[in-house]
Amino acid sequence: MKINRRELLRYLGWKGQDIDTGTQKAIDEVCSSCTLTARPAHTAKAFDYDGETLVGTDFTPQGNDIRRHLEGCAKVIVLAVTIGVETDRLIDRLFASSAQKAVIADSAASCLVESLADDVCDELQRKYGPLTARFSCGYGDFPISAQRGICALLSTDTRIGLCVDAGGSLVPRKSITAIVGIKGGGKPFPFSQTDKCALCGNKDCTARDTESK
Amino acid sequence: MKNFRDFISDRIAVFDGAMGSMLQHMRVDTGTLPEKLVLSSPEVFSDIHRAYAAAGADVISTATFGANAAKAGNLSDDIIRAAVKLARESAPGKYIALDLGPTGQMLEPLGTMTFDEAYDVYRRAVVAGSKADLILIETMSDLAELRAALLAARENSDLPVIASMTFFDNMRTFTGCDVASFALTAAPLADAIGVNCSLGPDKLLPIVEQLTRMTSKPVIVQPNAGLPDEEGNYSVGADEFASYAERYVDLGVAIIGGCCGTTPDHIKKLRNIADSKNRRPCALKPFPAVCSARRTVTFDGVRVIGERINPTGKKAMKEALRKGDFDYVVRQAIEQEEAGADILDVNAGLPDIDEKATLVRMVELLQRVTDLPLQIDCTKPDAIEAALRAYHGKAIVNSVSGDDDALDTILPVVAKYGSAVVALCVDKNGVPETVDDRLRIARKIIAAAKKHGVPEQDVFVDCLTLTIGAQQEQAVRTLEAIRCIKSEYDVRTVLGVSNISFGLPERKAINSAFLSAALWAGLDAPILNPNIPENIQAVAAYKALCGEDVNCALYTSKYSAAPQPAAAQDDEQSLDYLIRKGLPAAGAKTAQLLAAGVAPLELVNGQLIPALNAIGDDYEKGVVFLPQLIAAADAAKLCFDEIKKRMPEASVKGDTIVLATVEGDVHDIGKNIVKTVLANYGYDVVDLGKNVRCETIAAEVKRRGAKLCGLSALMTTTVPNMQRTIELLRRDCPDCVIMVGGAVLTEDYARKIGADYYCKDAAADVRIAAHIFKGETLDLPRLRD
Numbered sequence: 001m002k003i004n005r006r007e008l009l010r011y012l013g014w015k016g017q018d019i020d021t022g023t024q025k026a027i028d029e030v031c032s033s034c035t036l037t038a039r040p041a042h043t044a045k046a047f048d049y050d051g052e053t054l055v056g057t058d059f060t061p062q063g064n065d066i067r068r069h070l071e072g073c074a075k076v077i078v079l080a081v082t083i084g085v086e087t088d089r090l091i092d093r094l095f096a097s098s099a100q101k102a103v104i105a106d107s108a109a110s111c112l113v114e115s116l117a118d119d120v121c122d123e124l125q126r127k128y129g130p131l132t133a134r135f136s137c138g139y140g141d142f143p144i145s146a147q148r149g150i151c152a153l154l155s156t157d158t159r160i161g162l163c164v165d166a167g168g169s170l171v172p173r174k175s176i177t178a179i180v181g182i183k184g185g186g187k188p189f190p191f192s193q194t195d196k197c198a199l200c201g202n203k204d205c206t207a208r209d210t211e212s213k
Numbered sequence: 214m215k216n217f218r219d220f221i222s223d224r225i226a227v228f229d230g231a232m233g234s235m236l237q238h239m240r241v242d243t244g245t246l247p248e249k250l251v252l253s254s255p256e257v258f259s260d261i262h263r264a265y266a267a268a269g270a271d272v273i274s275t276a277t278f279g280a281n282a283a284k285a286g287n288l289s290d291d292i293i294r295a296a297v298k299l300a301r302e303s304a305p306g307k308y309i310a311l312d313l314g315p316t317g318q319m320l321e322p323l324g325t326m327t328f329d330e331a332y333d334v335y336r337r338a339v340v341a342g343s344k345a346d347l348i349l350i351e352t353m354s355d356l357a358e359l360r361a362a363l364l365a366a367r368e369n370s371d372l373p374v375i376a377s378m379t380f381f382d383n384m385r386t387f388t389g390c391d392v393a394s395f396a397l398t399a400a401p402l403a404d405a406i407g408v409n410c411s412l413g414p415d416k417l418l419p420i421v422e423q424l425t426r427m428t429s430k431p432v433i434v435q436p437n438a439g440l441p442d443e444e445g446n447y448s449v450g451a452d453e454f455a456s457y458a459e460r461y462v463d464l465g466v467a468i469i470g471g472c473c474g475t476t477p478d479h480i481k482k483l484r485n486i487a488d489s490k491n492r493r494p495c496a497l498k499p500f501p502a503v504c505s506a507r508r509t510v511t512f513d514g515v516r517v518i519g520e521r522i523n524p525t526g527k528k529a530m531k532e533a534l535r536k537g538d539f540d541y542v543v544r545q546a547i548e549q550e551e552a553g554a555d556i557l558d559v560n561a562g563l564p565d566i567d568e569k570a571t572l573v574r575m576v577e578l579l580q581r582v583t584d585l586p587l588q589i590d591c592t593k594p595d596a597i598e599a600a601l602r603a604y605h606g607k608a609i610v611n612s613v614s615g616d617d618d619a620l621d622t623i624l625p626v627v628a629k630y631g632s633a634v635v636a637l638c639v640d641k642n643g644v645p646e647t648v649d650d651r652l653r654i655a656r657k658i659i660a661a662a663k664k665h666g667v668p669e670q671d672v673f674v675d676c677l678t679l680t681i682g683a684q685q686e687q688a689v690r691t692l693e694a695i696r697c698i699k700s701e702y703d704v705r706t707v708l709g710v711s712n713i714s715f716g717l718p719e720r721k722a723i724n725s726a727f728l729s730a731a732l733w734a735g736l737d738a739p740i741l742n743p744n745i746p747e748n749i750q751a752v753a754a755y756k757a758l759c760g761e762d763v764n765c766a767l768y769t770s771k772y773s774a775a776p777q778p779a780a781a782q783d784d785e786q787s788l789d790y791l792i793r794k795g796l797p798a799a800g801a802k803t804a805q806l807l808a809a810g811v812a813p814l815e816l817v818n819g820q821l822i823p824a825l826n827a828i829g830d831d832y833e834k835g836v837v838f839l840p841q842l843i844a845a846a847d848a849a850k851l852c853f854d855e856i857k858k859r860m861p862e863a864s865v866k867g868d869t870i871v872l873a874t875v876e877g878d879v880h881d882i883g884k885n886i887v888k889t890v891l892a893n894y895g896y897d898v899v900d901l902g903k904n905v906r907c908e909t910i911a912a913e914v915k916r917r918g919a920k921l922c923g924l925s926a927l928m929t930t931t932v933p934n935m936q937r938t939i940e941l942l943r944r945d946c947p948d949c950v951i952m953v954g955g956a957v958l959t960e961d962y963a964r965k966i967g968a969d970y971y972c973k974d975a976a977a978d979v980r981i982a983a984h985i986f987k988g989e990t991l992d993l994p995r996l997r998d
Binding site for chain 2: 009012013014015017020022023026027041056057058059084085086088089091092093095096097098099100102103104106138144145148149151152153155157158160161163164165166167168169171172173
């Protein structure tokens with residue numbers, strides 16, 4: 001788990017501007033305190049999948065996009081990762097003293113949890129063979145409300161301290177749940193590829209890394 | 214059957230083992246709510262109950278771990294009632310424990326669930342499960358949630374209650390709660406406390422060892438059978454499990470049982486241990502301490518209580534509390550913590566505000582940003598109780614006097630929540646002038662405290678500082694009273710120090726000297742301003758002299774560091790440059806310009822605003838990026854702080870803008886950025902926080918007559934609450950302009966939910982505000998007529 005600096009700058013809206021020494025110093029300092037504060041934890045479970053429901057459960061991932069994403073997979077893995085509540089506290093506390101550092105910390109923590117999820121998927125891929133990309137609630141028409149079912153399936157509250165609010169928000173804030181399909185063959189997914197924008201087809205996206213092809 | 218409280222008074226009791234992993238082992242499909250099976254396939258659970266009863270468990274836990282209303286919704290009551298009945302029928306003659314697990318939601322301020330909502334979830338469960346013999350609250354990670362469950366159990370049932378949390382290798386729960394804080398906070402509300410789940414029996418040992426030394430209540434331990442592998446198999450067999458259980462019993466543990474991965478075989482071994490061993494006496498080593506949910510402060514030396522969060526005689530704090538500017542309160546907390554405070558006093562005593570509501574709000578917010586324990590500074594019983602309910606730890610209540618009325622109304626509250634209390638040596642006759650009178654009142658309060666169940670070690674006697682300018686002889690009497698009370702009782706002493714020098718010049722010298730003398734007389738907890746270096750120096754010097762600071766290590770490390778050289782060249786730059794570069798020297802530069810005679814308003818309109826506009830333009834053009842824009846805002850804020858110091862209160866008052874992140878949403882980064890930026894344009898920005906109820910936003914906008922309100926939401930699921938808020942605002946505050954922003958919003962979406970403006974970034978908010986309040990032209994489309 002690490003902070004990909006390029007990704008961090010992209011989250012902060014960087015488009016190649018000069019980075020003065022003060023800003024650079026703040027970024028370095030915040031990255032190191034975010035890394036120290038993070039308490040990474042994860043949990044994952046494999047299920048048979050019949051194209052609709054996770055077999056042996058009452059959980060059916062809703063929406064056409066997730067169904068399309070998992071097409072052809074006889075098994076799927078449901079996973080959840082978090083870097084813990086201390087990071088939420090760090091960001092809240094920083095806002096009282098330096099909004100700049102709080103803004104950087106918020107993005108740095110996002111980088112960390114994304115990287116953690118990638119590490120976990122890499123590990124799962126080594127064990128289960130080629131996987132699809134991660135697909136999370138809120139992507140396409142896969143509703144946020146599915147968070148509750150996912151967290152209940154994995155007992156994330158008692159296993160990794162990850163809760164879901166009534167509205168579907170994950171707490172700690174810097175957490176990810178996702179479903180990946182086990183493809184049963186083909187090419188492994190490049191979870192650790194550093195240039196995320198290159199994996200995405202939306203060339204008009206305002207947040208796109210300017211150097212991505 | 215004996216009451217369970219009596220049953221565990223002198224023996225070792227055995228609980229049953231796992232439920233979930235047994236189901237998994239039996240290959241039962243459980244899905245998202247295993248407890249539903251209680252209604253559809255009850256035989257599965259009765260088989261498990263019978264097996265544990267046959268193995269020799271004294272207590273059978275109901276299949277209700279996840280059956281609370283937050284997880285099981287409308288099925289909750291039916292499942293719980295059926296599960297208690299099922300357990301009773303399956304295991305006649307055994308104690309039946311109503312098993313309550315976490316809600317799966319995080320309480321405020323980290324999450325959105327309120328204390329009252331959590332309380333209600335557990336209240337329902339306790340009522341539905343009233344036919345059980347005891348209540349087991351287990352696998353809890355969050356002390357806030359545990360307290361809600363404990364209070365719900367206590368206030369809605371007479372059954373014995375057990376509180377068990379789940380800890381990890383770092384000796385903390387997921388939310389950072391440590392063993393001592395758990396013991397101090399939960400023990401007063403529970404009949405037994407302990408640990409379960411998460412770790413195998415070996416790794417739980419050090420946690421159990423610590424816990425048994427920290428409580429007089431019976432201790433329960435229910436470990437997992439080791440850690441599961443990826444297929445869900447557990448590795449610790451019954452014999453190995455039992456060998457650790459023997460060690461727990463030797464440490465003084467009263468109740469043993471099993472969590473995930475344990476089977477009737479494990480429980481059978483525990484039965485043998487319970488039958489062959491005697492219960493060890495309680496291993497408690499009493500320690501005077503208070504705590505937050507994540508930090509325990511033990512009074513084995515001098516501990517500083519920071520006094521700054523108190524409006525008395527503090528213009529800025531008064532103004533902040535009246536305005537509801539809790540950012541100022543939070544900054545005061547962090548400043549005091551960094552300056553060396555161990556505990557923070559919290560006071561909301563202003564005649565023209567709602568003291569109870571303000572106190573509760575401060576307690577909630579302070580817990581979010583600081584781990585320091587709090588001292589609730591209030592003498593109104595209902596406000597004290599409300600604050601203690603909101604506080605997730607063991608607080609100090611400041612204070613109770615020697616008046617019978619005060620003793621009878623405040624001490625029961627202190628006892629109920631297991632708090633400590635300041636015994637103020639005054640009574641209806643006023644401030645005592647002699648040592649004997651002080652002691653007489655102190656003795657009376659200590660005796661009354663004991664009668665109400667507050668032990669001596671939780672009483673902090675305040676022998677009162679009087680002003681030597683008026684009553685010079687009193688200084689010596691205060692010190693003598695401290696000496697006497699410390700030799701007579703096992704109490705702590707507190708003392709507000711600075712009053713001693715009132716009306717005199719060079720107050721710091723008198724304060725330091727008096728503080729040192731009081732510490733030598735036996736003062737444990739001075740209440741002072743830690744931001745004054747001389748105060749902290751006097752405490753540090755005392756600790757070095759008396760030997761508390763071994764080898765003067767802390768003193769040396771604190772005071773031998775070379776002072777930071779000032780960034781000299783920054784001072785020579787223009788204010789415009791310092792702000793645009795986001796340099797902290799902007800504050801000092803402002804002070805310098807003001808001292809040189811530049812008028813405050815001229816500085817704001819002539820230098821600050823143009824600099825902010827310039828950096829805002831640079832941001833829009835992509836010349837600078839977000840952290841640079843925010844750094845400039847941070848620097849400008851320092852300038853405004855300087856300017857405010859020199860302007861009369863009324864003239865700083867700007868146009869009011871209310872901001873909030875809507876109900877259900879805890880993602881407030883965007884709103885916080887907007888607040889930081891807008892505040893620098895001289896607006897009176899009222900930040901209502903995150904997860905703010907729709908009705909609250911409308912009411913606050915109305916009350917303040919705000920002409921502009923900004924709402925943020927990150928989640929698609931919370932946008933309906935934004936729409937509802939807008940509807941309420943339209944109804945109650947038709948003149949208020951509403952701007953919205955947040956990751957899920959687009960201009961179209963903003964139009965659909967009835968907003969006036971959509972803000973793609975903080976710069977847009979600034980332009981909208983300038984349009985509304987200053988009539989500047991706006992190049993953003995208005996979304997409704």
